[in-house]
Amino acid sequence: xxxxxxxxxxxxxxxxxxxxxxxxxxxxxxxxxxxxxxxxxxxxxxxxxxxxxxxxxxxxxxxxxxxxxxxxxxxxxxxxxxxxxxxxxxxxxxxxxxxxxxxxxxxxxxxxxxxxxxxxxxxxxxxxxxxxxxxxxxxxxxxxxxxxxxxxxxxxxxxxxxxxxxxxxxxxxxxxxxxxxxxxxxxxxxxxxxxxxxxxxxxxxxxxxxxxxxxxxxxxxxxxxxxxxxxxxxxxxxxxxxxxxxxxxxxxxxxxxxxxxxxxxxxxxxxxxxxxxxxxxxxxxxxxxxxxxxxxxxxxxxxxxxxx
Amino acid sequence: xxxxxxxxxxxxxxxxxxxxxxxxxxxxxxxxxxxxxxxxxxxxxxxxxxxxxxxxxxxxxxxxxxxxxxxxxxxxxxxxxxxxxxxxxxxxxxxxxxxxxxxxxxxxxxxxxxxxxxxxxxxxxxxxxxxxxxxxxxxxxxxxxxxxxxxxxxxxxxxxxxxxxxxxxxxxxxxxxxxxxxxxxxxxxxxxxxxxxxxxxxxxxxxxxxxxxxxxxxxxxxxxxxxxxxxxxxxxxxxxxxxxxxxxxxxxxxxxxxxxxxxxxxxxxxxxxxxxxxxxxxxxxxxxxxxxxxxxxxxxxxxxxxxx
Numbered sequence: 383x384x385x386x387x388x389x390x391x392x393x394x395x396x397x398x399x400x401x402x403x404x405x406x407x408x409x410x411x412x413x414x415x416x417x418x419x420x421x422x423x424x425x426x427x428x429x430x431x432x433x434x435x436x437x438x439x440x441x442x443x444x445x446x447x448x449x450x451x452x453x454x455x456x457x458x459x460x461x462x463x464x465x466x467x468x469x470x471x472x473x474x475x476x477x478x479x480x481x482x483x484x485x486x487x488x489x490x491x492x493x494x495x496x497x498x499x500x501x502x503x504x505x506x507x508x509x510x511x512x513x514x515x516x517x518x519x520x521x522x523x524x525x526x527x528x529x530x531x532x533x534x535x536x537x538x539x540x541x542x543x544x545x546x547x548x549x550x551x552x553x554x555x556x557x558x559x560x561x562x563x564x565x566x567x568x569x570x571x572x573x574x575x576x577x578x579x580x581x582x583x584x585x586x587x588x589x590x591x592x593x594x595x596x597x598x599x600x601x602x603x604x605x606x607x608x609x610x611x612x613x614x615x616x617x618x619x620x621x622x623x624x625x626x627x628x629x630x631x632x633x634x635x636x637x638x639x640x641x642x643x644x645x646x647x648x649x650x651x652x653x654x655x656x657x658x659x660x661x662x663x664x665x666x667x668x669x670x671x672x673x674x675x676x677x678x679x680x681x682x683x684x685x686x687x688x689x690x
Numbered sequence: 691x692x693x694x695x696x697x698x699x700x701x702x703x704x705x706x707x708x709x710x711x712x713x714x715x716x717x718x719x720x721x722x723x724x725x726x727x728x729x730x731x732x733x734x735x736x737x738x739x740x741x742x743x744x745x746x747x748x749x750x751x752x753x754x755x756x757x758x759x760x761x762x763x764x765x766x767x768x769x770x771x772x773x774x775x776x777x778x779x780x781x782x783x784x785x786x787x788x789x790x791x792x793x794x795x796x797x798x799x800x801x802x803x804x805x806x807x808x809x810x811x812x813x814x815x816x817x818x819x820x821x822x823x824x825x826x827x828x829x830x831x832x833x834x835x836x837x838x839x840x841x842x843x844x845x846x847x848x849x850x851x852x853x854x855x856x857x858x859x860x861x862x863x864x865x866x867x868x869x870x871x872x873x874x875x876x877x878x879x880x881x882x883x884x885x886x887x888x889x890x891x892x893x894x895x896x897x898x899x900x901x902x903x904x905x906x907x908x909x910x911x912x913x914x915x916x917x918x919x920x921x922x923x924x925x926x927x928x929x930x931x932x933x934x935x936x937x938x939x940x941x942x943x944x945x946x947x948x949x950x951x952x953x954x955x956x957x958x959x960x961x962x963x964x965x966x967x968x969x970x971x972x973x974x975x976x977x978x979x980x981x982x983x984x985x986x987x988x989x990x991x992x993x994x995x996x997x998x
Binding site: 422425426427428429564565566568569599600602603604606607638657661662663664 | 873
């Protein structure tokens, strides 16, 4: 995909993005706001980098969709981020990672200047295997993710002698997204999904849904203080750091980076829920409709940037 | 102080508290809701213990008060918690710890059956000294705490060869308490207080106010990923665990413990702000007026308990 040249007539953004590959932003996409818990860790681990976050809120949730459809969505979102000059892509969505990561990687290698794609699942699996002492790992995830077997597969590919207990948590992501994470229903549900993991005496639990870190402390209390929780964000952030370093793409700036938000649905709704997920200032949110995805034009797409 | 016998005529609580010292609750007190970030860590590290949290919201804030007055308040709050059969007291308040801990400890040893009192400041100082590699430690705290020199003193008592940079953060606790932690003013203020610590190249920063963990991730981003943050809760929780173990007072129950809340001011306001600080379900809050403090009567003080 050709990257349009930086328009001289345009009012200049806060930093000339097109000049140097290292100074380009990292593109992060997700089906909605959940991936903001991943961005949140990226902002902490890589404070010098710029980020663009794209949430496909108009087509949320991805959980029940056909893998071929998810592949198409993922390519559309990736192209939108490349158009905004992303130097690396992060798939901060379990469903999209499971359905589309290999195809997306192939496509990025074929059609662009070799932009790397980093997804969830494998980083958590790696970290979980490294952390377990008993060889018993638990996974909490949406029913779709559990059914896909993505975590079991990723863990067993690293170490075949590990036992994986994957527990589906129906409705939990929706409860957290609605802001009901501390009500009685949530507590009952969380207690219920933790019980089999306590019984199985796992010593590491993968939070296999980007919404779950918001109830991380409740989970830690119910699972016990000796259980290590592994969330997508923390595990993935380190892998992004490695990918950038290997390619010589770390931003050389010593200043704090900028981050901005784009969503395909209601920008105001994104803003309202987003702060809770990001746990940092959010700033303005730009809307790009599904129809415009990948076909936007630089002049017409204002850069709404949040100073962190 | 005599502990009143468990009344047989009373409707039974969820667990007979008076029967066995190990099954008694841990009492935690603070000037308001800030100490809930400490309770939050205690709930995670000690999930089998029961807790009573007492927030002196009617007399909040403690920051500007006379040390002699704070000593009197601390003794009143401690006696209220002992009346509720606390087996250990936690002072989850920097101002009260600095002003009243020695006197409180003395009094508890003289007048009760040797109930231990654990306060903030020293646990963070210990952890910070253990974590630093460069010997340069930063402290972010309220102006009053910085002026008291409590953290400098505690750190230098452990290791005289360490440099301590204490930065007062005027108004930051109030901003966080008001729920404005992610607005532009906060970001500007946080950036300002982090600047001298970055310049001093500290590698450990003590969050010397119980409100600050709520902006922990923002602080981590602004201070850089290589700086270790030490908060009161995590550091203190370990010390409480040791104190209980040494005395043989760990709760032998394998069940998740219960926790309940009492405040001297508006219970509804406490509830509204409290959930954000506790990051767990809060449940009902009981009100005890300042006049009633330490003079309540078992029958008239219903136990409002939140199942966690």
